[in-house]
Amino acid sequence: MEDCIFCRIVAEEIPCSKVYEDDLVLAFHDVNPAAPTHVLVIPKKHFTDITTLSAGDMKYVAAAISVIQQIARELELDSGFRVVVNTGSEAGQTVPHLHFHLLGGRKMEWPPG
Ligand code: 5GP
Ligand code: ZN
Numbered sequence: 331m332e333d334c335i336f337c338r339i340v341a342e343e344i345p346c347s348k349v350y351e352d353d354l355v356l357a358f359h360d361v362n363p364a365a366p367t368h369v370l371v372i373p374k375k376h377f378t379d380i381t382t383l384s385a386g387d388m389k390y391v392a393a394a395i396s397v398i399q400q401i402a403r404e405l406e407l408d409s410g411f412r413v414v415v416n417t418g419s420e421a422g423q424t425v426p427h428l429h430f431h432l433l434g435g436r437k438m439e440w441p442p443g
Contacts, residue, residue, distance in 0.1 A: 336427035354393040366435030407434035
C-alpha cells in the first residue's frame, strides 16, 4: 500500500518517534497527541480496519495487545489508560490502516464524544 501513511512509516519512508518494534507490530508516538501519553500501535501488514482481519491475522491483534500491556507498564500508566480503535468514518477513523490508540496520563471521560 504505497500511498498509505502508516505503511510508509513501517517502510521508514516517513519518520516516526518509535516506541517499540518487532516482526508483527510497530509502536510510535502520535504526531498530534490527544493525551499526555498517546502511542499508536499498528500491524506491519496493511489492514484497512478490524473488519478486514481474518482468523489467521489475529496474531497481529494479539501482538498489539501484548505491546500495549508492555508500554503501559513501562510508561507507568498504573492509574488507567484507554485503548481505542476507531473503525470507519462515523467513528472518526482518518487513517485507513488498522491502529490501536493507547491513551493515558489524564482523566478520561465516558461516554467518549
Ligand atoms: P484515527 O483518527 O484514524 O483513529 O487516528 C489516526 C491518528 O494518526 C491520529 O491521532 C493522527 O494524529 C495520527 N497520525 C496521522 N498521521 C500521522 C503521522 O504521519 N505520524 C504520526 N506519528 N501520527 C500520525
Ligand atoms: Zn497501510
